[in-house]
């Protein structure tokens with residue numbers, strides 16, 4: 001990985017953030033904090049790690065990405081649009097009546113690149129396990145990525161899924177945890193402690209990788225590390241900062257569930273260009 | 275609807291559990307379709323899935339006692355071009371998993387077969403925790419799902435095969451544990467969403483599902499002895515419901531009694547009433563569980579105690595016919 005390639009990915013992440021903020025402002029509601037925090041993860045997935053054909057979204061050999069935390073759909077939509085699955089202009093339709101860009105991803109709307117209708121927390125990892133088992137059953141080589149929130153790990157069904165992935169040694173499955181340390185009511189450790197998190201995943205039979213989820217190089221190393229593991233499923237615990245990229249709201253969990261207004265959008269975009 | 279057949283056409287070939295029909299149905303379908311995968315939650319034999327898993331061990335995945343995960347796994351497999359069949363006790367497969375069924379299966383509209391085993395009060399001695407009497411109510415409000423409650427073992431086999439071969443979205447098939455009269459033919463015409471006219475009659479229509487179809491036929495026999503001709507309809511598909519058969523029954527019989535081994539609240543009776551009230555209002559009455567929990571006991575004793583038997587159907591039918599004639 002050259003410095004130039006890393007810089008290109010950083011630039012992609014910035015483009016994703018800008019597109020995400022604009023679509024959230026156009027929608028007037030939505031989840032800004034988590035979406036911005038995951039822009040680097042998405043940039044590396046869609047512009048470095050994943051195999052796909054944006055003009056042939058159902059290409060059978062493609063890698064699959066399941067967004068279990070459906071509420072950060074805006075960052076997924078921006079990434080898909082920038083990756084060429086559909087026009088960037090359509091991002092302005094986020095959350096609007098009749099739109100293909102639902103508040104949480106809805107497959108029935110036919111938006112290219114959406115693999116799963118999801119957003120009820122705790123379900124995406126199970127679906128990913130089913131896909132990974134199916135790929136093995138059918139002797140296919142693609143990889144399944146499941147994006148989970150840290151607060152979401154409080155759902156019991158996540159651990160049912162984790163147990164089954166460990167049981168079947170699903171090395172074609174990579175779970176990605178957005179470890180921003182916060183959820184709606186505050187710090188995850190105050191709401192319901194998750195630590196020791198590494199040990200939990202290890203005990204369930206997973207290969208555990210920690211990385212800086214807002215650092216391109218760290219993310220690439222984590223993905224490469226995960227893809228090299230051929231004995232068990234991998235979980236990348238990506239330590240991120242909610243609202244990353246907009247200094248004014250970085251780390252502020254009050255931005256979990258709201259969208260910028262027109263003035264805020266202007267200010268946020270300006271601050272990003274500095 | 276099929277042509278009416280007189281009660282004499284129905285002979286109990288011998289008591290048999292509907293779970294055997296379910297297992298045989300999957301096995302038969304799997305012999306013709308290598309996409310079919312079985313998913314189990316530990317109680318493979320007691321839900322009849324062993325008939326499939328023993329024939330196709332390489333196509334069966336054990337997922338442990340973790341039903342919510344099983345529904346998600348089924349969704350992931352369906353999204354990957356496979357056709358998963360998951361069964362466990364109906365209390366778990368319908369209600370513990372309700373949100374997974376709602377979002378991962380129904381919202382995604384995926385072809386997955388869910389078996390609801392040990393449904394109804396005829397589960398018997400296990401008691402209230404394991405007697406699924408609310409599964410149809412819980413699932414009936416969900417868009418895209420098909421709900422089937424076959425009347426006997428042979429029909430359960432046919433229904434399972436048809437659910438696999440002719441439906442696109444999620445399907446829930448409700449079946450029981452106890453050996454009960456097996457009186458239909460495996461070669462029957464069976465179309466999901468089209469009820470079967472089991473007996474013709476104009477004095478009352480008895481619309482039944484599951485084990486209570488046989489009880490309704492017995493009740494119709496007794497009604498005949500008292501000078502009443504009851505129409506008996508096997509409403510094996512509760513969703514989507516056969517509206518035309520209900521409207522026709524309302525117009526021709528002028529009163530409708532429903533019979534199900536399930537809570538009256540929200541089940542088959544409610545589904546029929548929704549059509550009757552909207553399309554052609556006639557007096558109705560309901561046989562089913564009166565919104566209470568069951569208890570331990572033998573299947574037959576429980577069906578008798580809680581009024582889900584031929585005698586209760588007969589008594590409520592007589593009362594309803596009187597009401598209609600007032």
Ligand SMILES: [Mg+2]
Nearest residue numbers: 150151182183
């Ligand atoms: Mg969080």
